[in-house]
Amino acid sequence: MEENRRSFGRMPDGTQVEELTLENGRLKCKLITYGGAVRSLIVPDRDGKAVDVALGFDTLEDYRAQDKYMGALVGRYANRIGGAGFTLNGVEYPLCANDGPNSLHGGAMGFDKRVWTVEELTGDSATLSLVSPDMQEGYPGTLTVRVTYSLAQDMLKIGCWAKSDKDTPFSPTNHSYFNLSGHDSGSVEGQYIKLRSARYTPVGAGLIPTGELAPVEGTPMDLRSVQRIGEHIDEPFDQLALAGGYDHNWAIEDWDGQFHAAAMAYSQDTGIAMSAHTDLPGIQFYAGNFLNGEVGKGGAVYAKRCGFCLETQFYPDTPNKPGFPSCVLRAGEEFRSLTGYRFFTLDNAGQL
Numbered sequence: 025m026e027e028n029r030r031s032f033g034r035m036p037d038g039t040q041v042e043e044l045t046l047e048n049g050r051l052k053c054k055l056i057t058y059g060g061a062v063r064s065l066i067v068p069d070r071d072g073k074a075v076d077v078a079l080g081f082d083t084l085e086d087y088r089a090q091d092k093y094m095g096a097l098v099g100r101y102a103n104r105i106g107g108a109g110f111t112l113n114g115v116e117y118p119l120c121a122n123d124g125p126n127s128l129h130g131g132a133m134g135f136d137k138r139v140w141t142v143e144e145l146t147g148d149s150a151t152l153s154l155v156s157p158d159m160q161e162g163y164p165g166t167l168t169v170r171v172t173y174s175l176a177q178d179m180l181k182i183g184c185w186a187k188s189d190k191d192t193p194f195s196p197t198n199h200s201y202f203n204l205s206g207h208d209s210g211s212v213e214g215q216y217i218k219l220r221s222a223r224y225t226p227v228g229a230g231l232i233p234t235g236e237l238a239p240v241e242g243t244p245m246d247l248r249s250v251q252r253i254g255e256h257i258d259e260p261f262d263q264l265a266l267a268g269g270y271d272h273n274w275a276i277e278d279w280d281g282q283f284h285a286a287a288m289a290y291s292q293d294t295g296i297a298m299s300a301h302t303d304l305p306g307i308q309f310y311a312g313n314f315l316n317g318e319v320g321k322g323g324a325v326y327a328k329r330c331g332f333c334l335e336t337q338f339y340p341d342t343p344n345k346p347g348f349p350s351c352v353l354r355a356g357e358e359f360r361s362l363t364g365y366r367f368f369t370l371d372n373a374g375q376l
């Protein structure tokens with residue numbers, strides 16, 4: 025085995041899980057083939073000191089025991105599908121209801137719980153693949169998915185390619201939790217966030233979008249100018265109350281399918297800033313409200329809001345919302361998406 029590849033344990037059926045290490049002289053990233061998850065992401069702080077900004081676990085058993093989608097590749101459909109089902113081409117497809125009456129993150133055995141195959145590994149990139157058989161978790165079509173993680177200068181890029189032999193809804197994401205003061209540094213509420221979007225998709229019960237695109241203007245959902253994550257998060261605003269904090273999809277400004285920066289975050293402690301880039305129409309800013317004291321790497325305790333996610337995606341419940349940009353991957357067509365997380369340093373939040 026190459027030295028950037030080691031065993032990370034075995035599944036109960038004996039399947040080998042591996043850990044892969046990517047490095048480019050500036051960033052270092054560890055991935056595991058279980059869930060195709062990012063297990064650590066080491067970036068330099070303002071003094072050049074290495075900081076691990078991604079939450080993760082020490083053992084395969086810890087990964088298998090948690091339900092937070094820690095660092096994982098999520099699919100076939102990231103986020104929620106209302107009523108756990110949809111109709112496509114006149115056919116009803118019931119899905120697994122694993123979040124009250126709704127389906128969350130691909131169902132009971134989504135991509136996050138599968139062992140991905142390593143297709144290619146270089147010093148600074150890894151391509152993982154998965155075949156999801158026809159009707160797996162209720163979704164039509166045999167779907168082949170390839171995800172390439174690569175380090176390009178100061179950016180972790182996550183490219184996804186997929187093809188299905190039947191029409192199917194498809195919206196993959198990466199569910200990394202970031203803490204720019206270090207994965208073991210506690211709450212992210214003092215860190216800064218900025219989201220370029222002027223509109224978001226408000227939700228009702230069960231965090232299913234109502235179908236509207238609402239202006240952020242004049243609400244705590246307006247993150248267009250930099251502010252602390254905790255600044256307005258507990259305000260008595262119905263959307264925040266429903267979700268227990270930020271856990272919403274913002275609509276990418278002037279979405280044109282091109283790769284643009286959608287969000288930024290910053291820690292004053294380390295000076296580490298990040299930007300999240302996507303070519304998809306939506307981004308979920310989730311403030312880790314459901315983290316619940318999981319014991320992570322080196323014994324770090326991941327309490328509520330100890331990490332945040334910036335999940336690039338199609339809008340939640342698009343399969344049931346004809347007004348949202350379509351997430352249907354047509355039979356035989358190629359799906360491609362690109363997500364990027366760029367890391368740099370700043371002196372203060374005003375520079376974000």
Ligand code: GLA
Binds near residue numbers: 091093271308310314
């Ligand atoms: C997503 C959802 C959250 C929560 C987490 C997993 O980001 O939007 O509501 O389900 O995944 O804990």
